[in-house]
Amino acid sequence: GENVEQHPSTLSVQEGDSAVIKCTYSDSASNYFPWYKQELGKGPQLIIDIRSNVGEKKDQRIAVTLNKTAKHFSLHITETQPEDSAVYFCAASLFKAAGNKLTFGGGTRVLVKP
Amino acid sequence: GAGVSQSPRYKVAKRGQDVALRCDPISGHVSLFWYQQALGQGPEFLTYFQNEAQLDKSGLPSDRFFAERPEGSVSTLKIQRTQQEDSAVYLCASSSDSLSGVFFGSGTQLSVL
Numbered sequence: 757g758e759n760v761e762q763h764p765s766t767l768s769v770q771e772g773d774s775a776v777i778k779c780t781y782s783d784s785a786s787n788y789f790p791w792y793k794q795e796l797g798k799g800p801q802l803i804i805d806i807r808s809n810v811g812e813k814k815d816q817r818i819a820v821t822l823n824k825t826a827k828h829f830s831l832h833i834t835e836t837q838p839e840d841s842a843v844y845f846c847a848a849s850l851f852k853a854a855g856n857k858l859t860f861g862g863g864t865r866v867l868v869k870p
Numbered sequence: 871g872a873g874v875s876q877s878p879r880y881k882v883a884k885r886g887q888d889v890a891l892r893c894d895p896i897s898g899h900v901s902l903f904w905y906q907q908a909l910g911q912g913p914e915f916l917t918y919f920q921n922e923a924q925l926d927k928s929g930l931p932s933d934r935f936f937a938e939r940p941e942g943s944v945s946t947l948k949i950q951r952t953q954q955e956d957s958a959v960y961l962c963a964s965s966s967d968s969l970s971g972v973f974f975g976s977g978t979q980l981s982v983l
Contacts, residue, residue, distance in 0.1 A: 799974035845912050860912030
């Protein structure tokens with residue numbers, strides 16, 4: 757089955773700096789890669805996703821890149837703010853008629869220092 | 871509703887008790903998922919429903935775990951004879967179809983004493 761590795765496990769940045777989180781996946785058939793933000797006591801919140809027919813996607817201060825050949829994808833957060841502090845999870849899945857089962861990475865705890 | 875709703879928010883059970891966790895997905899969402907999240911880890915897939923049909927239950931850890939969605943809307947995850955290792959946050963998620971984003975509820979934190 758699919759295996760997703762996520763690095764780093766913790767990341768501390770100064771407010772205004774950029775943060776980058778990297779993930780690798782094992783199943784070359786995977787074609788959908790979402791990113792989630794999870795705050796303490798809450799469920800994961802979908803913040804951005806990318807499909808395998810796209811190499812890059814941007815939404816305001818957040819961008820994701822995908823390298824299918826190397827089987828890795830990354831989340832980039834620019835101009836970080838204290839409210840970006842949370843745990844971020846990457847995930848991978850194969851869209852198919854029988855559902856979109858997500859395999860998650862281990863998470864990255866991001867701390868943005870004011 | 872505006873989002874995925876789960877109840878109870880917290881559940882404390884004595885070892886050996888049965889528990890039932892409820893999920894109310896986003897209105898109209900066909901797909902419903904249950905995930906288990908241990909402390910400090912990413913969510914792990916338990917089971918998947920498309921409408922009332924349970925199409926994938928490969929992640930259920932034992933036959934003590936049972937899920938249902940009889941009318942294709944609300945779902946219940948039942949754990950029989952709870953064990954300490956069942957302590958975790960149980961997350962429910964839904965999506966409008968198998969090709970759309972997956973949205974999570976806030977979860978039920980289960981503590982088995």
